Amino acid sequence: MTVQELPGAAAYRPTPPPAWKPLTDPAPLLPDPEPYRVLGTDAAADVDPELLLRLYGELVRGRRYNTQATALTKQGRLAVYPSSTGQEACEIAAALVLEERDWLFPSYRDTLAAVARGLDPVEALTLLRGDRHTGYDPREHRIAPLCTPLATQLPHAVGLAHAARLKGDDVVALAMVGDGGTSEGDFHEALNFAAVWRAPVVFLVQNNGFAISVPLAKQTAAPSLAHKAVGYGMPGRLVDGNDAAAVHQVLGEAVARARRGGGPTLVEAVTYRMEAHTNADDATRYRVDSEVEAWRAHDPIRLLERELTGRGLLDEDGIGTVREAAERMAAGLREQMNADPVLDPMDLFAHVYEEQTEQLREQAARLRVELDAEHGESGAEEGR
Amino acid sequence: MTTVATMAGERAGTAKPATMAQALGRALRDSMAEDPTVHVLGEDVGTLGGVFRVTDGLAKEFGDDRCTDTPLAEAGILGAAVGMAMYGLRPVVEMQFDAFAYPAFEQLISHVAKMRNRTRGAMPLPITVRVPYGGGIGGVEHHSDSSEAYYMATPGLHVVMPATVEDAYGLLRESIASDDPVVFLEPKRLYWSKAAWSPDAPAAVEPIGRAVVRRSGRSATLITYGPSLPVCMEAAEAATAEGWDLEVVDLRSLVPFDDETVAASVRRTGRAVVVHESSGFGGPGGEIAARVTERCFHHLEAPVLRVAGFDIPYPPPMQERHHLPGVDRVLDAVARLQWEADN
Numbered sequence: 061m062t063v064q065e066l067p068g069a070a071a072y073r074p075t076p077p078p079a080w081k082p083l084t085d086p087a088p089l090l091p092d093p094e095p096y097r098v099l100g101t102d103a104a105a106d107v108d109p110e111l112l113l114r115l116y117g118e119l120v121r122g123r124r125y126n127t128q129a130t131a132l133t134k135q136g137r138l139a140v141y142p143s144s145t146g147q148e149a150c151e152i153a154a155a156l157v158l159e160e161r162d163w164l165f166p167s168y169r170d171t172l173a174a175v176a177r178g179l180d181p182v183e184a185l186t187l188l189r190g191d192r193h194t195g196y197d198p199r200e201h202r203i204a205p206l207c208t209p210l211a212t213q214l215p216h217a218v219g220l221a222h223a224a225r226l227k228g229d230d231v232v233a234l235a236m237v238g239d240g241g242t243s244e245g246d247f248h249e250a251l252n253f254a255a256v257w258r259a260p261v262v263f264l265v266q267n268n269g270f271a272i273s274v275p276l277a278k279q280t281a282a283p284s285l286a287h288k289a290v291g292y293g294m295p296g297r298l299v300d301g302n303d304a305a306a307v308h309q310v311l312g313e314a315v316a317r318a319r320r321g322g323g324p325t326l327v328e329a330v331t332y333r334m335e336a337h338t339n340a341d342d343a344t345r346y347r348v349d350s351e352v353e354a355w356r357a358h359d360p361i362r363l364l365e366r367e368l369t370g371r372g373l374l375d376e377d378g379i380g381t382v383r384e385a386a387e388r389m390a391a392g393l394r395e396q397m398n399a400d401p402v403l404d405p406m407d408l409f410a411h412v413y414e415e416q417t418e419q420l421r422e423q424a425a426r427l428r429v430e431l432d433a434e435h436g437e438s439g440a441e442e443g444r
Numbered sequence: 445m446t447t448v449a450t451m452a453g454e455r456a457g458t459a460k461p462a463t464m465a466q467a468l469g470r471a472l473r474d475s476m477a478e479d480p481t482v483h484v485l486g487e488d489v490g491t492l493g494g495v496f497r498v499t500d501g502l503a504k505e506f507g508d509d510r511c512t513d514t515p516l517a518e519a520g521i522l523g524a525a526v527g528m529a530m531y532g533l534r535p536v537v538e539m540q541f542d543a544f545a546y547p548a549f550e551q552l553i554s555h556v557a558k559m560r561n562r563t564r565g566a567m568p569l570p571i572t573v574r575v576p577y578g579g580g581i582g583g584v585e586h587h588s589d590s591s592e593a594y595y596m597a598t599p600g601l602h603v604v605m606p607a608t609v610e611d612a613y614g615l616l617r618e619s620i621a622s623d624d625p626v627v628f629l630e631p632k633r634l635y636w637s638k639a640a641w642s643p644d645a646p647a648a649v650e651p652i653g654r655a656v657v658r659r660s661g662r663s664a665t666l667i668t669y670g671p672s673l674p675v676c677m678e679a680a681e682a683a684t685a686e687g688w689d690l691e692v693v694d695l696r697s698l699v700p701f702d703d704e705t706v707a708a709s710v711r712r713t714g715r716a717v718v719v720h721e722s723s724g725f726g727g728p729g730g731e732i733a734a735r736v737t738e739r740c741f742h743h744l745e746a747p748v749l750r751v752a753g754f755d756i757p758y759p760p761p762m763q764e765r766h767h768l769p770g771v772d773r774v775l776d777a778v779a780r781l782q783w784e785a786d787n
Contacts, residue, residue, distance in 0.1 A: 193562035204530070205562050209554050215520050216555070219527020219535075226483075226509055227531070245547070249520030256515055411565040412599055414623045417653070417700040 084293045091286035091298040098305040099367045115304040122148040122172045124386035133339040139190040142169040146334030149304035149360035157311040165204045165217040165235035182396045191401040211241040214250030221261040232318045233261045240271025255292040260318035263326045268333035273346035286328035301331030302360040459640035464612045470643045471616035485512040486538030518548035529569040542577040543586035556625045557600030571625045578671045580633035582761040590722030595627045596698040602626040603698040607673035609639035614649030631671035653700035661691035664715035669695040672719045679774035707739040714745040715781040724752030746783030
């Protein structure tokens with residue numbers, strides 16, 4: 061017997077499902093198709109000249125910091141350094157857009173953002189020098205430890221921003237991640253939590269073209285990384301990551317939106333990593349010189365310099381003054397990094413738990429004996 | 445040493461039967477009431493009150509901001525808890541089931557366990573990760589893992605397992621109050637175990653890191669924790685028929701580990717069996733046996749034996765009784781402790 065033959069089958073009508081409507085209108089969340097630009101456009105005239113000059117000074121200082129730190133790797137003073145040369149506009153804007161009470165959540169490549177936020181240049185390098193994981197008190201500077209695992213600091217930023225809002229504090233968290241990091245699960249979970257909780261957090265994706273050697277096209281099939289925002293229910297913004305004024309403006313709007321309770325924003329800054337992934341990487345294996353050269357013409361310092369000189373806000377003397385200041389910073393960094401850090405091996409056991417376990421006390425005592433024996437031997441040699 | 449037996453005796457008359465799940469819920473409630481920075485978060489912890497009802501009533505009493513239903517994402521839950529702790533809150537995270545905690549492993553290992561160390565003491569993370577764990581409730585796969593070995597292998601974490609109603613309350617209170625992160629393993633099959641317990645006048649319990657002698661004996665020591673404690677207590681009673689007077693030590697936490705109490709017991713009895721339901725190979729029993737051997741070698745009359753779950757993925761519910769160490773398997777091991785006679 062078929063269904064049609066069942067008695068009463070003709071009278072059957074399926075119940076229509078309840079009406080469905082989307083939770084959020086996706087249209088306002090979508091990024092513009094072109095990265096937002098300020099420098100070299102009419103919009104530049106509206107930017108405060110003092111801000112442009114400040115951005116310029118920090119960019120030049122940041123570039124010098126990158127070259128100095130890279131040089132220190134060659135001298136064996138740094139274990140490794142992931143240069144952000146070419147990406148300074150993102151780093152600096154991220155630091156300058158935040159108020160003192162706000163929090164920055166940097167990745168391992170964002171040393172420059174931490175320094176621009178006021179962290180001591182040497183303290184910012186302890187992770188990469190290898191003497192201490194984090195050379196500063198995160199609460200003092202409101203800078204989370206530089207994060208090596210990819211995207212895992214993003215949910216921390218969400219949790220912190222959420223906690224601040226629960227406490228009634230007017231605090232925004234800005235979290236930085238690379239294009240490769242957007243493929244990690246923590247990226248997705250962080251964005252989802254942030255949007256559901258309407259947490260005052262801003263995600264800055266520095267799309268620098270490569271995750272070590274893997275280009276963006278092999279990283280994602282999305283129209284842009286900023287487009288990912290719509291899936292979580294937050295706005296996505298696309299910005300020229302080499303245009304310091306544009307990054308500052310877009311991040312500034314996102315921070316202001318978060319602060320007034322408008323929830324999170326995903327900002328994709330399109331930029332380029334001019335150097336290799338780190339000093340240990342060989343970028344010639346995965347990219348061609350012509351591509352690098354094309355981006356060199358779009359250098360963030362040159363873009364800003366052209367704007368400032370074109371408008372008569374900066375001249376050769378001014379450029380010289382900025383460069384001298386950067387040289388002094390580099391000389392100071394060199395000098396401090398050439399001094400060997402004084403480390404106490406007993407510190408290894410000091411900060412595992414609030415109170416050492418009996419097992420750790422025993423192990424610490426064993427190390428103490430070894431150290432005393434070492435010192436005894438070297439003392440005997442010196443005496444000879 | 446105070447034992448649960450003596451404490452229960454002291455308070456007889458005021459206490460009523462309570463389940464471990466109720467005691468855990470009460471510990472959460474009391475912690476939240478005392479300290480406004482304590483926040484509970486996880487999947488289903490709010491409106492539903494948790495799938496085991498441990499968080500029942502918390503959202504109603506303290507509001508959604510204090511007891512929060514999160515999106516279903518364990519790394520996100522624990523990662524957000526890290527940020528909350530960085531800002532001065534004291535998050536208590538629920539992982540719902542043991543094997544559901546694995547997506548959060550990177551957060552746990554790379555951040556929760558290390559933040560104090562990475563920041564040289566500047567940023568401790570007072571996070572409690574509640575994990576309903578272990579087998580014996582007929583759960584389908586991914587609902588019955590014994591994951592304690594993974595946690596205890598990670599420096600920076602405390603690993604705590606209550607086995608009694610008293611300890612469920614007391615140890616959870618202490619875990620929440622601790623400035624160190626605690627992985628708090630709740631034996632699922634003991635959730636409905638009952639004991640006379642008064643929530644209004646909870647007995648003092650030994651702090652985290654101290655083992656407790658649950659039963660005194662002279663012939664051998666059973667070293668155990670969490671879901672295997674009732675098994676060992678039953679085995680000890682049954683062993684009296686064979687003339688064995690067994691001591692039972694409840695570790696209560698694997699990290700910190702109480703070498704002192706364990707070694708003192710084994711020196712008295714000269715024989716030891718470690719009992720747990722997680723797999724034996726690479727499991728806690730190997731570490732414990734090694735520690736006991738190092739400290740008690742000259743007192744031992746027999747090798748330290750292990751009774752553990754088999755080295756297999758947790759079996760389907762209709763087969764789990766073969767995997768879980770029961771009284772007979774413990775008694776078999778005790779019989780093998782007559783080393784001189786057999787070898």
